[in-house]
Every structure is written in structure tokens, then in C-alpha cells.
Amino acid sequence: MKWLSSNWDLVWQLVFAHVALSVPPIVIGFVIAIPLGWVANRYRVSRGIILLVLGLLYTIPSIPLFIFMPLFLGTPLLSPVNVTVALTIYAVALMVRSAADGLRSVDPDILQAASAMGYSGWQRFWRVELPLAGPVLLAGLRVVSASTVSLATIGSVVGVSSLGYLFINGFQRNIPGEVITGIVATLVIAVVFDLLLVLVGRLLLPWSRRDSRVRARDVARSRTAVLTGAG
Amino acid sequence: MFTAIKKGRLVAGLVVVSAAVALAGCSSSNPLDTASTSSASGAASGPIVIGSQAYYSNEIIAEIYAQALEANGIEVTRQFNIGQRDAYLPALESGEVQLFPEYTGNLLQYYDPSTTAKTSDDVFAALQTALPQGLEVLDQSPATDQDSYNVTKAFSDANGVTSLADLSKVTTPITLGGNSELQTRPYGPDGLKSTYGVTVGFTPIEDSGGPLTIKALNDNTVQMVNIYSADPNIKTSGLVTLADPKGLFLASNVVPLINSNSATPEVVSIINKVSAALTAADLVDLNSQSVNDQQSADTIAKNWLAKVNLF
Amino acid sequence: MNLFFDGIAWILDSANQGGPGGWIARLGEQLAYTFGAVAIAAVIAVPLGYLVGHTGRGRDLAVSLSGGFRALPSLGLLILLGLGLGIGFRAPLLTFVILAIPPILAGAYAGFEAIDRKTIDAARALGMTELQIVGRVEVPLGLPLLIGGIRSGVLQVVATATLAAYVSGGALGVFIFEGFSTRNYAEALGASILVTVLALVLEGIFALIQRLVVPRGVVAKEPTEIRTRSSRPVAVAGLPAQEGK
Numbered sequence: 001m002k003w004l005s006s007n008w009d010l011v012w013q014l015v016f017a018h019v020a021l022s023v024p025p026i027v028i029g030f031v032i033a034i035p036l037g038w039v040a041n042r043y044r045v046s047r048g049i050i051l052l053v054l055g056l057l058y059t060i061p062s063i064p065l066f067i068f069m070p071l072f073l074g075t076p077l078l079s080p081v082n083v084t085v086a087l088t089i090y091a092v093a094l095m096v097r098s099a100a101d102g103l104r105s106v107d108p109d110i111l112q113a114a115s116a117m118g119y120s121g122w123q124r125f126w127r128v129e130l131p132l133a134g135p136v137l138l139a140g141l142r143v144v145s146a147s148t149v150s151l152a153t154i155g156s157v158v159g160v161s162s163l164g165y166l167f168i169n170g171f172q173r174n175i176p177g178e179v180i181t182g183i184v185a186t187l188v189i190a191v192v193f194d195l196l197l198v199l200v201g202r203l204l205l206p207w208s209r210r211d212s213r214v215r216a217r218d219v220a221r222s223r224t225a226v227l228t229g230a231g
Numbered sequence: 232m233f234t235a236i237k238k239g240r241l242v243a244g245l246v247v248v249s250a251a252v253a254l255a256g257c258s259s260s261n262p263l264d265t266a267s268t269s270s271a272s273g274a275a276s277g278p279i280v281i282g283s284q285a286y287y288s289n290e291i292i293a294e295i296y297a298q299a300l301e302a303n304g305i306e307v308t309r310q311f312n313i314g315q316r317d318a319y320l321p322a323l324e325s326g327e328v329q330l331f332p333e334y335t336g337n338l339l340q341y342y343d344p345s346t347t348a349k350t351s352d353d354v355f356a357a358l359q360t361a362l363p364q365g366l367e368v369l370d371q372s373p374a375t376d377q378d379s380y381n382v383t384k385a386f387s388d389a390n391g392v393t394s395l396a397d398l399s400k401v402t403t404p405i406t407l408g409g410n411s412e413l414q415t416r417p418y419g420p421d422g423l424k425s426t427y428g429v430t431v432g433f434t435p436i437e438d439s440g441g442p443l444t445i446k447a448l449n450d451n452t453v454q455m456v457n458i459y460s461a462d463p464n465i466k467t468s469g470l471v472t473l474a475d476p477k478g479l480f481l482a483s484n485v486v487p488l489i490n491s492n493s494a495t496p497e498v499v500s501i502i503n504k505v506s507a508a509l510t511a512a513d514l515v516d517l518n519s520q521s522v523n524d525q526q527s528a529d530t531i532a533k534n535w536l537a538k539v540n541l542f
Numbered sequence: 543m544n545l546f547f548d549g550i551a552w553i554l555d556s557a558n559q560g561g562p563g564g565w566i567a568r569l570g571e572q573l574a575y576t577f578g579a580v581a582i583a584a585v586i587a588v589p590l591g592y593l594v595g596h597t598g599r600g601r602d603l604a605v606s607l608s609g610g611f612r613a614l615p616s617l618g619l620l621i622l623l624g625l626g627l628g629i630g631f632r633a634p635l636l637t638f639v640i641l642a643i644p645p646i647l648a649g650a651y652a653g654f655e656a657i658d659r660k661t662i663d664a665a666r667a668l669g670m671t672e673l674q675i676v677g678r679v680e681v682p683l684g685l686p687l688l689i690g691g692i693r694s695g696v697l698q699v700v701a702t703a704t705l706a707a708y709v710s711g712g713a714l715g716v717f718i719f720e721g722f723s724t725r726n727y728a729e730a731l732g733a734s735i736l737v738t739v740l741a742l743v744l745e746g747i748f749a750l751i752q753r754l755v756v757p758r759g760v761v762a763k764e765p766t767e768i769r770t771r772s773s774r775p776v777a778v779a780g781l782p783a784q785e786g787k
Binding site: 064176180 | 545609610612613614615616617618619621622624625626697700701702704705715718722730731733734737738741742745
Binding site for chain 3: 315317
């Protein structure tokens with residue numbers, strides 16, 4: 001790979017830029033999706049509306065969304081913020097379904113038991129509902145992470161630095177090795193993020209492993225539900 | 232109390248969501264205008280932001296500017312790979328980007344589509360007056376990189392075509408391939424019709440005269456393609472560049488476009504030295520190093536500056 | 543004036559509708575990519591997913607494949623294939639097939655997996671052969687989730703098919719690239735609206751199909767409700783705050 005050997009620096013720079021571009025949407029998307037998922041889960045009507053609107057948002061093609069961002073954000077045209085916000089919207093759109101499913105997967109009996117033990121609504125949410133929804137949330141977050149890392153490459157089409165640069169540049173210069181490097185580096189970032197999320201999950205949700213029999217099926221199903229768009 | 236916090240978050244979420252729902256619900260007819268009004272108008276202090284097109288050759292020139300300025304202790308920020316002219320010129324006018332390698336002919340036609348200037352000097356002179364307030368060009372370089380129409384050797388031989396004027400003799404339909412914006416450029420299909428009386432079809436290929444364009448030409452999917460004259464592929468693929476006796480294309484020299492606020496005497500003098508040293512042959516050579524030797528823009532720029540003994 | 547209405551006006555303008563370059567033809571191309579790619583992907587992924595779902599073998603591989611493929615950048619794949627195959631519909635079609643396989647694969651095996659084991663045991667006890675179990679029990683019962691997977695694949699491809707124009711593959715992306723590079727934002731936005739509406743319509747159609755394919759006697763609910771309820775739900779919960787002790 002002649003190209004790679006003379007362009008290591010560039011690849012590293014772009015890897016860092018790509019990570020910097022992908023992390024905020026994943027984190028912010030997660031934080032926004034939890035309350036939305038809670039609302040979606042709480043009322044039948046809001047579930048329909050929220051899931052429909054977000055499903056709709058997810059279908060907006062990414063390039064126009066990136067380019068039209070400055071229009072209603074008032075940000076400079078070339079600002080990475082445009083891409084960050086657009087990616088956040090996609091992340092929220094994907095994550096809310098998991099959040100709603102995750103919160104719903106918590107057995108109502110448990111919630112009643114928690115209330116009976118004297119938990120206030122707020123405490124119950126933080127100390128019972130959210131942790132128990134954890135495994136399903138984590139499964140959703142892993143999908144969001146992979147999808148965001150992949151979508152961030154499109155940022156290069158609108159001049160925001162990411163690994164997608166290697167696609168466009170390699171395209172013009174007819175260097176397949178450059179394009180392949182971009183694809184592989186994107187996949188590597190996605191895998192590393194995924195491993196990190198699994199690790200964080202193990203640390204934060206130690207109980208999810210102990211009763212793995214039942215939970216694993218729940219998680220696997222919600223994960224495939226996200227993938228298949230069912231549920 | 233906590234419901235208030237919850238509501239706050241929810242509102243924040245909904246703001247993002249409704250912002251997206253309101254996609255384009257803004258009253259401007261040009262989304263790029265927002266950029267020019269919203270950001271500060273050019274900062275003379277702080278690093279100089281150098282931009283480049285999403286075109287590898289343009290990026291090499293931008294990298295040369297960047298290294299030349301850095302070698303003289305001027306801080307720069309690289310904002311490369313910013314799409315096409317329509318996307319980055321508003322950013323230059325607003326001062327979001329301050330220095331940009333440009334091409335005189337294409338830039339002039341952008342601001343003055345009806346221009347009659349053809350020669351290098353005329354174009355440069357016309358450009359000075361056509362530029363909007365706040366933008367100026369520094370000295371133009373002898374290096375040129377202009378649009379040109381190319382056909383395969385086989386097509387040229389079979390139809391006896393070596394010039395755009397010969398195209399009217401061709402009896403088979405001709406399809407022109409190039410970036411989609413070529414379709415509306417003055418030298419696009421409409422210009423061919425009005426200047427040479429030739430009617431051509433059009434197929435957009437978004438790689439700026441890159442491998443797909445050449446592949447499409449060799450596969451006879453298109454019969455004529457727009458490739459920049461400094462592209463080494465013209466030589467390596469054995470293409471025939473058609474002569475342009477009636478001046479459909481304007482001369483297009485490499486020229487630095489700069490936001491006036493950043494055009495300090497020091498910057499001007501450094502960049503002018505670079506422009507003077509860059510020849511047409513140099514540019515083809517730089518492009519070849521990128522396409523054929525797969526060198527990085529950084530290395531190519533460094534080697535060239537060393538070769539011409541600048542900085 | 544208002545860009546959104548400019549986009550609508552662009553769609554309504556009859557000059558932009560007809561002919562090989564009009565949006566109606568481009569919409570047809572977008573649909574052809576979508577259904578062509580999903581059909582090819584289904585031919586590959588459904589048997590594979592059924593195999594995984596029925597035997598339970600290779601499940602982990604299938605899960606990580608369907609998850610991992612989501613990170614595969616479609617633009618990069620498209621360009622790489624474009625460099626090899628040249629301009630036209632082949633590179634985009636192949637890209638979209640690869641894009642559509644993971645959700646369909648996931649839908650196929652998840653559909654089988656979501657079936658209560660007792661149902662399958664009952665079928666076996668009735669003397670059904672393995673093939674009969676697959677054909678008469680697993681396939682019909684797994685259909686809702688499979689359709690869900692196909693729906694997801696269709697939606698992904700229909701939104702991504704705009705990229706085809708990047709390698710001169712036509713479809714609605716032509717207007718988006720052309721609109722942006724010639725500052726005809728009404729055109730770009732009009733095409734974006736068309737893509738979004740198209741996706742919405744497809745989504746609606748699939749929601750309907752999903753409702754229709756549910757076998758009689760089976761209530762189509764989410765897999766979580768099909769499963770046998772855990773015999774000790776409380777133990778799952780515990781009280782996290784005290785668990786460490």
C-alpha cells in the first residue's frame with residue numbers, strides 16, 4: 001500500500017477528527033432520547049407521535065440535512081456543528097425507540113414494589129427504572145454508535161473533516177487503497193466504540209450478567225428489533 | 232422540582248427535533264446567505280484560515296500557501312476540502328475563510344457570466360472589477376488549470392476531430408461528461424451550442440474529471456469529457472484535448488483569492504513569490520505526484536518549495 | 543421566498559416532472575434501486591437467516607455481522623465499487639444489496655427465535671418433520687419480524703439511494719447534487735422532500751403488510767410479549783443499591 005505508507009499522518013489526523021465528530025452526537029443523542037423515550041412509553045398517543053416523527057426524521061437523506069443545517073441553526077456554513085446536530089438528530093431518532101422499549105421492559109410489578117418501599121417517582125426512575133432498562137438501552141446505544149460513526153463520513157461531502165475525506169479524495173485520484181483505508185478505519189473506530197460501550201455496560205450494569213439467561217434474550221431481541229425496525 | 236428539570240430536558244430535545252421538522256422553514260431563498268450575515272466580517276488578527284476546493288490539485292496549492300506562510304512565522308488554519316465554488320465563496324466573503332487558491336477564468340465567470348474577456352491578461356483585469364467588496368486577488372501565476380474538452384484518440388481519429396469546431400462534422404450523438412455544475416456553466420452544453428453550433432447530451436459524473444470520468448469515456452458511455460488541463464490523466468490515458476479556436480473557455484490561471492482584511496503586506500509578498508514560481512509544467516508535475524506517486528499534499532508541497540528555493 | 547415552498551413549487555412544476563430527466567423517472571429509478579436491492583438481498587439473507595434461526599448455529603456470527611455492517615460507510619463502499627465497476631447502476635445496486643442484507647438477515651433469524659420453544663416442541667410431538675416445522679410453523683410465525691426486517695432494509699436503501707448519483711447512477715440524488723452545485727436550492731430541497739415522502743409512503747405500506755401477514759390465531763405483538771414470562775421476575779430486579787452486600 002504505497003498510499004498508506006506516505007499518508008500515515010493524514011490518516012491519524014482524520015481518525016481523531018472522526019472520533020471528535022462522532023462522540024458528541026452519540027452522547028447528546030442518548031441524553032435527549034431518554035426523556036423522549038420516557039414520554040413515548042408513558043402515553044399511547046405520545047408513543048405513536050414521537051416514534052412517527054423520529055422515524056420520519058431518520059429518512060431525511062443526510063447530505064441535504066447537513067447542508068441545510070446552517071439555515072436554521074444560524075451557524076457558519078462550514079462549522080462542524082452542522083454535522084454534529086444532524087448526526088444528533090439521527091442518533092435521537094434511532095435511540096428513542098430503544099429507550100421506550102427499554103423502559104417498557106421493566107416489570108410493572110417491580111415498579112410497584114419500589115413505590116411501596118417508599119421511593120418517590122424521581123428516585124424510582126433513577127434507581128430502579130433506568131438501571132433495569134440499562135441492558136436494552138445499551139443494546140440500542142451500540143446500534144446508534146455504529147450508525148453515527150458510519151454516517152459521520154458523509155460530513156466530508158460538505159467539507160467537515162472526517163474519514164470520508166479519504167473516499168472523496170481517493171475517488172478523484174483513483175487510489176482504491178485510500179478508499180479502503182477510510183472504510184477500514186471507520187470500521188475500526190466503530191468496533192472500538194462498541195467494545196468500550198460493552199465494557200462500560202459491564203461496569204455499570206453488573207447485575208445484567210448474573211441473570212443472563214432471561215436478560216440476554218431480552219437484549220438480543222431489542223437489538224434485533226432496532227435492527228429490523230420492528231417492535 | 233424534578234419535573235421542571237425533566238421538562239427542561241424535554242424542551243431541549245424538542246427544540247432540536249422541531250428545528251429539523253422546520254427544515255427550510257426559513258425565509259431566506261439562499262441558505263448560504265445566513266453564513267455571510269451571521270459570522271464576523273473577517274478577522275485580520277489570529278491565524279489565517281486557508282481553504283481549498285474538494286479537488287486534490289487545489290488542495291496541493293493551498294498546502295503550498297500554508298507552508299509558505301508558516302515558514303515565515305505566520306499562523307495558519309487549514310480548512311481544506313470545501314466542496315465547490317458555490318459553497319465556499321460565501322464563506323470567503325464572510326471572512327470565515329480568508330485565503331483560497333482560485334482560477335481566474337472560472338472565478339470571473341462565476342461573478343460575471345456574460346464576460347467577453349478571453350486572454351489571460353484580460354480575464355485578470357476583468358476579475359479585479361468583478362470581485363465583490365471585501366475580496367481581492369493577488370498576482371496571478373503562470374500556471375493554468377482550465378476546463379478543457381477531451382476525447383479518446385480513437386474517437387479523434389475516427390471522426391477527424393481535433394478541435395471543438397470539428398465536432399459539428401460528427402454524425403453520431405455526443406454525450407458530455409463532467410461534474411453536474413458543468414450543465415449550467417456558460418461553457419457547458421449551452422455554450423457549445425451557441426459558440427460552435429454543436430448539440431451534446433450530458434451525463435453528470437461527480438469526480439472532477441477523475442477515474443470514473445475517464446472510465447466512462449473509455450467505455451464509450453460518454454464521448455467527450457471535461458478534464459482540467461493540468462490533469463496528468465490527459466497524458467497517461469492518451470486523450471486528445473480539443474482546440475478551442477473561438478474561445479469558449481476563458482484562460483484560467485491559478486490566482487490567490489483573499490479576504491481584504493487579511494491581505495497584509497507581509498502575506499501578499501509571500502504569496503506573490505509563490506505564485507510567480509509556480510509554472511504550468513510544475514502544476515501538472517505536482518498533480519502527477521499526487522495521482523501517480525500517491526504522495527500526500529503535505530509532502531508534495533514541501534518538496535516543491537524546496538525545489539524552487541522558497542522559504 | 544420561503545425555501546420550503548420553493549421546494550414544493552419545484553416538485554409541482556410540470557417542467558421538472560416528465561421526460562427521462564424529470565423527477566418522475568428519477569423517482570422510478572430510486573424505487574427500482576430500493577426494490578431491486580432488497581429483493582436480491584432477501585434471496586441471499588432469508589435462507590441464511592432461516593438456517594441460523596432454525597438450527598441456532600452461527601447465531602453469534604449473524605448477530606455481530608448484522609450489527610457490524612451498520613458501521614460500514616455506504617459512501618466509501620459505493621466509491622470503492624464505483625472505481626471497479628465504472629459509472630452506472632451496478633456499483634450503487636451492489637452497495638445497496640450489501641446495505642440491505644443485515645436487517646433482513648436479522649429479521650429472518652429473529653423471527654424464528656421469537657417463537658415460543660413450546661410451540662415447536664408441540665409441533666415435533668405431533669410428528670412433524672423438521673422441514674414441516676420450518677414450513678408450517680416457523681416461517682408463518684416468524685413472518686411479522688421478517689417483514690419488519692425487510693421494511694427496515696427498504697427504508698435504509700430508499701434514503702441511501704440518493705448517493706447513487708455520486709457515481710452517475712441516477713435516481714433522485716441527481717437533483718440533490720445538481721441543486722447544490724448550481725445553487726438551485728429549490729431543486730435540491732424538492733428532491734429531498736420527494737425522498738422523505740417516498741420513505742414515508744413505503745413505511746406506511748409496510749406497516750399495513752405487517753398487519754396483514756400475521757397468521758390467523760396469532761396475535762402479532764412484540765417478541766417480549768411472546769416469550770414465556772420469567773418464573774421469578776422479582777429476582778431479576780433485586781434492588782441495585784443493596785445488591786453488592
